[in-house]
Amino acid sequence: MDPYGLLIEPFLAYSFMRRALVACLALSLGCGPIGVFLVLRRMSLMGDAMSHAILPGAALGFLLAGFSLWAMSAGGLVAGLTVAVLAGVVSRATTLKEDASLAGFYLISLAIGVLIVSKKGSNVDLLHVLFGTILAVDNASLILVASIATITLIVLALIYRPLIVECFDPGFLRAVGGGGSAYHIAFLVLVVLNLVSGFQALGTLMAVGLMMLPAAAARLWATEVWTLSLIAIAIGFASGIAGLLVSYHFNLPSGPAIVLIAGLQYLVSVFVGSRGGLMKQYFPQPHYHN
Amino acid sequence: MDNGNHHAQQLAPFHGRTDEASHRGGRVGRPLARGRVGDTMNFAPVTRHDEGAISIEDLTVAYDREPAVHHLNGRFEPGSLTAIVGPNGAGKSTLLKTIVGVLRPDDGRISVGINSRRQIGYLPQQADIDRTFPINVWDTVALGLWKEVGVFGAVSADQRARIQQALATTGLEGLGNRPVGTLSVGQVQRVLFARLLAQDAKIILLDEPFAAVDERTTADLMNILTRWHAESRTIIAVLHDIEQVRANFPTSLLIAREPVAWGPTDTVLTGENLARARALSHVWSDGHFHSHTTH
Numbered sequence: 001m002d003p004y005g006l007l008i009e010p011f012l013a014y015s016f017m018r019r020a021l022v023a024c025l026a027l028s029l030g031c032g033p034i035g036v037f038l039v040l041r042r043m044s045l046m047g048d049a050m051s052h053a054i055l056p057g058a059a060l061g062f063l064l065a066g067f068s069l070w071a072m073s074a075g076g077l078v079a080g081l082t083v084a085v086l087a088g089v090v091s092r093a094t095t096l097k098e099d100a101s102l103a104g105f106y107l108i109s110l111a112i113g114v115l116i117v118s119k120k121g122s123n124v125d126l127l128h129v130l131f132g133t134i135l136a137v138d139n140a141s142l143i144l145v146a147s148i149a150t151i152t153l154i155v156l157a158l159i160y161r162p163l164i165v166e167c168f169d170p171g172f173l174r175a176v177g178g179g180g181s182a183y184h185i186a187f188l189v190l191v192v193l194n195l196v197s198g199f200q201a202l203g204t205l206m207a208v209g210l211m212m213l214p215a216a217a218a219r220l221w222a223t224e225v226w227t228l229s230l231i232a233i234a235i236g237f238a239s240g241i242a243g244l245l246v247s248y249h250f251n252l253p254s255g256p257a258i259v260l261i262a263g264l265q266y267l268v269s270v271f272v273g274s275r276g277g278l279m280k281q282y283f284p285q286p287h288y289h290n
Numbered sequence: 291m292d293n294g295n296h297h298a299q300q301l302a303p304f305h306g307r308t309d310e311a312s313h314r315g316g317r318v319g320r321p322l323a324r325g326r327v328g329d330t331m332n333f334a335p336v337t338r339h340d341e342g343a344i345s346i347e348d349l350t351v352a353y354d355r356e357p358a359v360h361h362l363n364g365r366f367e368p369g370s371l372t373a374i375v376g377p378n379g380a381g382k383s384t385l386l387k388t389i390v391g392v393l394r395p396d397d398g399r400i401s402v403g404i405n406s407r408r409q410i411g412y413l414p415q416q417a418d419i420d421r422t423f424p425i426n427v428w429d430t431v432a433l434g435l436w437k438e439v440g441v442f443g444a445v446s447a448d449q450r451a452r453i454q455q456a457l458a459t460t461g462l463e464g465l466g467n468r469p470v471g472t473l474s475v476g477q478v479q480r481v482l483f484a485r486l487l488a489q490d491a492k493i494i495l496l497d498e499p500f501a502a503v504d505e506r507t508t509a510d511l512m513n514i515l516t517r518w519h520a521e522s523r524t525i526i527a528v529l530h531d532i533e534q535v536r537a538n539f540p541t542s543l544l545i546a547r548e549p550v551a552w553g554p555t556d557t558v559l560t561g562e563n564l565a566r567a568r569a570l571s572h573v574w575s576d577g578h579f580h581s582h583t584t585h
Contacts, residue, residue: 040423161441165433168423175390175412221468223424275368 010248020134020244022256023145028212028236029196030149033156033229035215037187038146040167040225044212046102051195051208053083055107055113058199063120067155069140073196076204080192081229088188132203134244134254141200148197152190159183164225202255210236217266220273237263293319313543342368342492348398351381351388355455358384359374361398362546368403369522369585371515373529373539375559376507377571380546382528383415386495389526398574404492408437411491413482415498421471421478430467431456434488449488456487476507483511494518512538528543546570 007080011017014099056070056080065071087102094101137145156163161185165173198207214235220230243258272279296500302448344366349579353360366372387393389400390412411434432445440444445453457463460480464515470478479499486494499515500508517539519526529535534540535555542558544550546567549559 054395153344158442162423164423165436168419168425169414169419169433171387171390171392171412171414171418172433172436173390175410177391178410220423223427223471228424247391 007249010245011074015139016135017248019137019139019142021240023134023137023142024082024210024240024258025237026142027198028195028214028240029188029191029199030152031198032214032218032232032236033150033209034190034194034215035211036218036225036228036232037163037167038191038212039215040159040228042215045099047189047191047195047208047211049106050080050084050103050191051199051204052113053109054080054195054199055111056116057113058204059113059116063116069144069200071137073144073200076196076199079109079113080195081189084188084192088185090190099143113146119127122135127141131253132199132201132206132207132255134201134258135247137201144181145200148193152194155186155190159186160225163187180197180261202258204261206255209255209262213259213262213266214239215260217269217273220275220277223275235262239265268275292333302384313464315581332486333377340368340401342522343403344493344526345401345403346398347401349385349395349400349478351384351393352396353384357381357396357441357547359388359545360368362545362549364549364552366524366526367541368540369519370541371519371525372541372543373527373535373555374543374545375529375532375535376545376550377575378565381570382499382545383566384530385545386412386526390495390578402493406437408489409492411486411489411494413486413494414495414500415501416478416482419478419482423470426466427457427462427470427473427484428453429467430452430470431462431466431484431488434485434490437489453484453488456484460484460488472551476503479503479507479511487514487518491523493524496525498528498530500529505521508534516544531563535559547574 011021012083035047035063038044054076056180057075057077059075060079061068061071061073061075064075083102083105086107087098090096090101090104091098096104121146166183186206194211195207198210202210203263214232217235218228218231221231243261244254246252246261247257248266271277274280307499330443346366347363349359349362350357352453358379362385370501374385376382378528389402390410396584401483411573414465432439433448434456435449437444438449446516460483462477462480464482465473465477470481473481483499499511515525515527527539530537537566539555541553542555544558544567545565548570550562550567550570551563
């Protein structure tokens with residue numbers, strides 16, 4: 001098969017492929033930088049937990065209004081923010097650390113979600129919520145995903161500096177009276193927003209894949225937050241394009257295909273990454289003599 | 291129970307993680323007389339006499355009700371150069387963090403003679419910093435301009451020159467683009483000193499500035515301290531090297547949770563006082579161990 005047929009034609013021939021592609025690119029724009037900050041804040045698994053926490057909200061929205069984009073998104077958003085806020089409050093008010101309190105709440109949330117879906121919906125519905133269907137993304141979802149990406153980039157630009165300082169030297173921000181908590185909360189809201197955006201396309205289970213895998217891979221290639229973010233976005237783009245093509249040509253489900261391509265790039269980065277990859281450590285280049 | 295104590299009890303278990311913004315907002319310029327027990331800090335209307343001074347009245351700071359600083363009274367004079375000395379877990383870092391406003395007093399009060407928070411510079415222990423974070427030297431030093439530049443402002447040509455100057459003074463010229471993660475402990479300490487230089491603060495608090503730093507770096511950084519002292523800034527440093535304190539610091543505060551002695555260094559660091567501090571430290575290190583109290 002010629003390169004045109006392999007790489008270009010699927011997108012030109014089918015509008016659902018084009019929409020899926022645009023959704024992937026928009027998702028990568030928002031999720032890339034958010035993932036980078038999650039990695040740097042050592043909250044990589046928090047994205048995973050939050051993506052599960054969204055489930056009961058989305059399920060409730062689905063039950064009340066069927067396959068309504070807005071109902072499911074709003075439900076997911078409310079459930080995600082509730083879990084994030086409760087976990088934050090409990091970790092500050094008790095001896096539990098944030099990861100433990102988050103684990104508690106997201107598991108409760110997930111169980112409620114599964115309960116709702118299995119009691120009221122069919123297995124097909126559950127599969128849809130869990131795994132999403134990027135090939136069924138319609139214009140309304142596209143607008144939602146693109147809006148969330150836009151909001152994410154604007155808000156991140158506004159709170160970029162304090163987020164970095166809070167991560168690098170939390171005592172300093174407090175010493176100069178910077179008020180770290182407000183930025184932390186704004187950031188958590190962005191995480192939940194992006195997961196809601198991702199679950200439209202990839203489902204609650206896979207949404208976090210486009211967030212964490214490109215960010216973790218980027219960490220092995222760059223040494224500044226903005227370069228990390230750009231690389232994470234680029235890896236997200238590549239995963240979206242390649243994942244959709246693989247899914248098209250081999251007739252595979254698109255969500256896992258996209259996430260697996262991102263995972264492949266992560267594995268390659270682990271081995272050959274220029275900043276602390278395995279190759280660098282086990283096959284060091286000769287050191288300078290100057 | 292009065293209001294202040296109530297506050298303190300509620301907040302004691304989550305020290306350092308409390309919402310600093312909420313309780314600090316609006317404190318600036320609040321009259322000294324209205325400050326309550328339990329307030330973090332009062333910015334009194336500054337008179338000439340008080341500018342750069344730090345007054346401490348009956349200060350107690352506790353972790354889980356276990357006091358790390360217990361009933362401390364005294365005053366850091368404007369332009370003084372004071373070393374805080376004491377055994378591990380004596381509350382030295384806790385005292386600094388409380389002055390900075392990172393921790394809250396459980397009892398008593400600290401009044402800092404400054405008009406804005408910008409005028410306090412704070413050097414944390416290196417363990418409190420994520421040294422693997424991807425940030426370069428220049429950006430780290432530029433953080434010193436936080437109060438001028440803020441969350442979204444640009445760095446002016448004038449401020450650039452100040453950063454460049456700070457890098458030159460600390461011997462970091464040409465290292466601006468290096469990631470902090472690739473530096474040695476001594477170089478990171480130089481970076482943090484450069485940040486303080488850029489901040490140009492009236493009061494400078496240093497938490498173990500020479501820990502794990504080699505002799506040459508210590509000498510270079512001590513020179514900067516001496517220069518700050520000559521510029522009549524108020525400087526407080528937590529230190530462990532008694533000889534270094536005797537050689538360079540005119541004033542000392544010896545604490546072991548309880549204040550042991552405070553005044554001219556030669557009257558404070560006597561064998562008798564040091565022995566008393568050690569004896570006091572056995573009470574908490576032998577009796578029952580609290581992992582939280584060593585901060």
